Amino acid sequence: MSWIILVPRTKKDPKVNESSAMKRIDWLANPARFQRLSRRVRPVAAWLTVGLLAAGLYLGLFQSPADYQQSETVRIMYVHVPAAWMGLFCYVSMAVAAGVGLIWRHPVADLAAKATAPIGASFTFLALVTGSLWGKPMWGTYWVWDARLTSMLVLLFFYLGYIALVNAFDDPARGTKMSSILALVGVINVPIVKFSVEWWYTLHQSASVVKAGGPSIHPSMLWPLLLMAFAYTTYYIWILLLRIDGEIAATKIRAARMRQVHG
Amino acid sequence: MNSFLNIIQRDLHLALRQGLDSLMVVMFFVIAVVLFPFGIGPEPGILARIAPGVIWVAALLASMLSLERLFQTDYEDGSLELLSLSPLPLELTVLAKVITHWLTTGVPLIIAAPLLAVLMNLDTDGFAMLLVALILGTPSLSLIGAVGAALILGARRGGVLLSLLILPLFIPVLIFGVSAVDAAILGFPVKGQLLILGAFLIGAVAVCPFAAAAAVREAVK
Numbered sequence: 113m114s115w116i117i118l119v120p121r122t123k124k125d126p127k128v129n130e131s132s133a134m135k136r137i138d139w140l141a142n143p144a145r146f147q148r149l150s151r152r153v154r155p156v157a158a159w160l161t162v163g164l165l166a167a168g169l170y171l172g173l174f175q176s177p178a179d180y181q182q183s184e185t186v187r188i189m190y191v192h193v194p195a196a197w198m199g200l201f202c203y204v205s206m207a208v209a210a211g212v213g214l215i216w217r218h219p220v221a222d223l224a225a226k227a228t229a230p231i232g233a234s235f236t237f238l239a240l241v242t243g244s245l246w247g248k249p250m251w252g253t254y255w256v257w258d259a260r261l262t263s264m265l266v267l268l269f270f271y272l273g274y275i276a277l278v279n280a281f282d283d284p285a286r287g288t289k290m291s292s293i294l295a296l297v298g299v300i301n302v303p304i305v306k307f308s309v310e311w312w313y314t315l316h317q318s319a320s321v322v323k324a325g326g327p328s329i330h331p332s333m334l335w336p337l338l339l340m341a342f343a344y345t346t347y348y349i350w351i352l353l354l355r356i357d358g359e360i361a362a363t364k365i366r367a368a369r370m371r372q373v374h375g
Numbered sequence: 376m377n378s379f380l381n382i383i384q385r386d387l388h389l390a391l392r393q394g395l396d397s398l399m400v401v402m403f404f405v406i407a408v409v410l411f412p413f414g415i416g417p418e419p420g421i422l423a424r425i426a427p428g429v430i431w432v433a434a435l436l437a438s439m440l441s442l443e444r445l446f447q448t449d450y451e452d453g454s455l456e457l458l459s460l461s462p463l464p465l466e467l468t469v470l471a472k473v474i475t476h477w478l479t480t481g482v483p484l485i486i487a488a489p490l491l492a493v494l495m496n497l498d499t500d501g502f503a504m505l506l507v508a509l510i511l512g513t514p515s516l517s518l519i520g521a522v523g524a525a526l527i528l529g530a531r532r533g534g535v536l537l538s539l540l541i542l543p544l545f546i547p548v549l550i551f552g553v554s555a556v557d558a559a560i561l562g563f564p565v566k567g568q569l570l571i572l573g574a575f576l577i578g579a580v581a582v583c584p585f586a587a588a589a590a591v592r593e594a595v596k
Contacts, residue, residue, distance in 0.1 A: 214589075269543040276539050280530035289593045290526050294540060297522055297586050301544055304575075308547040 168339030202232025504559035
């Protein structure tokens with residue numbers, strides 16, 4: 113039954129010598145403790161998001177120069193590129209949380225994986241939409257079957273499959289377990305898909321921020337990009353904590369209803 | 376090993392006695408491909424150009440259709456629970472079921488493929504390669520599909536959900552399967568594509584039974 117997962121795990125075998133990282137994971141497995149921490153972190157993340165987003169957008173939209181080739185449309189990049197990064201980042205964090213949930217039966221990690229999926233899907237969708245808006249003036253078309261676009265689209269499908277599976281069971285605990293397995297299979301598959309679609313000849317420009325020999329982008333453009341990336345990350349932390357709190361509350365309500373029904 | 380073969384034998388018996396199931400999969404495969412000339416027009420040049428892709432996509436869909444029942448019937452009548460309690464590791468039970476699925480749907484698809492290649496006016500240079508690519512690719516489809524089939528056990532609207540889960544996972548097999556046939560038709564070397572298809576198969580054998588068994592364990596708990 114689903115409410116069992118809310119029972120904090122306090123009993124420990126003193127003979128087992130756990131590493132400090134393990135202890136920290138265990139420490140967070142208590143939802144009440146997690147919520148206390150979350151209440152303190154959330155406002156910080158929210159204000160950081162507002163500040164970083166304002167700074168990033170100001171620098172990106174008003175202070176940075178227009179590109180000599182792409183002119184003003186280059187500004188779409190400040191929204192687009194960090195969204196694409198976050199789409200991938202969220203998938204990896206979802207898979208890590210799913211793995212932690214499966215291996216250590218960690219209730220909050222399960223909820224974190226479930227809560228990450230819609231956020232990651234939104235970032236991926238945002239990256240696809242802004243990318244296609246940018247593609248119209250640049251490539252003359254909203255969509256091309258280029259390697260990066262295609263792998264982002266497949267990533268979105270992975271997210272949607274995960275969200276569909278997690279909600280398809282009457283018992284939410286089983287839904288998270290099943291979809292955790294899916295997330296782990298997916299994270300093996302994401303690089304394979306990425307590499308497969310690169311088989312096609314690609315229109316998309318290659319990576320220009322993270323590569324050997326330093327970034328090939330001018331600081332006036334790099335700064336807003338990085339600020340936006342940090343803003344997206346703090347936004348992710350903020351919304352993730354909020355969603356996990358929501359999930360915990362939903363589980364408590366479900367447990368209370370069950371107690372009412374079963375006496 | 377004996378109980379491994381017993382499971383294969385049992386499932387093959389079931390498939391043969393119920394007979395129509397794998398025949399229906401092949402019929403779906405044929406009809407789905409035959410729709411394309413109606414939709415696109417009968418020009419031989421266009422059909423020949425899209426033939427490898429169409430045949431591969433139809434094979435993906437056909438093999439996916441039959442996957443829903445891979446564990447579902449055993450799950451419903453409770454025999455999956457007994458199988459998971461047997462001394463044979465559940466991973467091997469899953470592998471046995473995957474092998475049966477391939478024998479009852481993958482092999483008939485491969486046998487029907489040359490007929491469709493003729494209908495779609497596929498270049499004769501591509502015939503042998505289409506078969507080789509299907510022989511290497513369809514077992515991966517069964518293996519990957521088994522994970523999806525196990526994940527949807529006990530879920531609502533399992534069939535539609537299954538397609539949402541596993542079709543994106545099929546994409547790499549599709550890309551290299553089609554590209555092997557295209558390369559053979561154009562006279563390019565195909566060794567790379569075939570090696571990658573083989574690598575997918577080996578990787579799927581290594582990963583999928585474990586993932587599917589984990590999902591089955593969760594379902595029968």
